[in-house]
Amino acid sequence: MIIDSRAFARAGLLGNPSDGYFGKTISLSIKNFGAHILLYQSPELVIEPQEADANAFRNVYHLRDTVSLIGYNGGIPIIKAAIKKFCDYCDENSIKLSNKNFTIRYHSSIPRQVGLAGSSAIIIATLKALMRFYNIDIPVHLLPNIALQAETQEMGINAGLQDRVIQCYEGCVHMDFNKVQMDEHGYGIYTPIDPNLLPKLYIAYKTDLGKVSGKVLNEIRSKYDKGDEHVISTLKTIANLADEGAEAIKNQDYNLLGQLINANFDNRCKIMSISDSNMELVNTARNCGASASFTGSGGAIIGIYEDDEMLKKLVYSLKKINARVIKPYMI
Incomplete structure (x- = not known):
């Protein structure tokens, strides 16, 4: 039997990056891109290498560009x-x-290092495949914790639960990681939001921004751990945007939702440095009349557009700065 398992890209809509700091977020599962795992029984346990694992290169520049991306x-x-x-x-x-082995093969169409959660998607898809192979049922609210531990404990990557939660639950989810809940249970309060209530959304990303998200987030973590009052206060402000956004979605107040999306990014700018290329991405979209904020750690943005005319303008303007625009689908 061949087990086919998938997990999809995600886009943080509001609350980034407060999920790692007892905050709140709203996140979306983006089925335009995904990680794909094939697993089947075999005499030995084998992980098949893919292109990203190659150790042969055309020349030193090919190696450099591959590592950068x-x-x-x-x-x-x-x-x-x-x-x-x-x-x-x-x-x-x-x-x-049970005493049996497997061969596992992976593939991912998620653009790398642009804040669409490609690494965690591979982990979630792998865990889902292992559950089916060994006939083990792990409760869905605990699965994100196992995935997070794989990155934080095993690989030393600074990350939060948000990506893993939405990749397990899919759709659109409001997440509350308040300290009392996390200390008592170890996981957050996850409330699904009907994706049909969402407005017209776009995602735009650059493929040449490759930057490891864990390194980006270390900037905030260091200040937070030192008790920086400005960082702590700003993260609370960002977290509150998720609550306001959930209410705006419920009321279909898309004008307010767009303002909250912009506010999320603007507050983020107060506590961490943003590269010129990322600022260009956000400002280009906003100059078209759309709202814009990071989907994750940078390299991709999400926002609301009003109509097809604005979408065409976004596609045209962002293409000039080497960015691709897509309409995300979640169902």
Whole structure:
């Protein structure tokens, strides 16, 4: 039997990056892009290398450009980390795994290092495949924690739960990571939002911005851990935008929602440096009349557009700065 497992890209709509700081977010599952896992039984446990894992290059410039875009590690270490944490979970819960091996193959169409959660999608898809292979049922609210541990504990990447939650639940979800809830249960309060209530959304991304999100977020983490009052206060402001956004979506107040999206990015600018290329991405979209904020750590933006004329303007203007525009679909 061949197990086919998928997890999709995600776009943070509001609350970024407060999820790692007992904040709140609204996030969307974007089915335009995804990570794909194929897993089947075999005599030995094998992780098949893909293009991102290659160690042969045309020349030094090819190596440099590859590392700049996808980092040093490729996908194999991510899958190893996912498998290890799956085993750890089973051991901790006295679950005995059957004595059988597998071959695992991965593929991802999610643009790398532009804030669309490509790494976590590979992990979630791997965990889902392992659950089916070993016939293990892990509660959906706990699965994001296992995925997060694979990155934070095993790979030393600074990340929050948001990406993993939406990739497990899919659709559109409001997430509340308040400290009391997290200290008591270890996971947040996850409330689905009807995607049909959302306005016309676009996503735009650059493929030449490759920047590891964990390194970007370290800038905020360092200040937060030192008790920087400005950072802590701004993160609370950003978190509150998710609550206001949930109400705006419920009331279909898209004008207010657009203002909140812009406010999310503007507040983020107060606590971390934004590259010129990322600022160009946001400002170009806003000059077309659309709202714009990061989907994640940078390299991709999300916002509201009013009509087809504005969408055409976005496509034309953003293409001139080497950015692609898509209409996300979630269902």
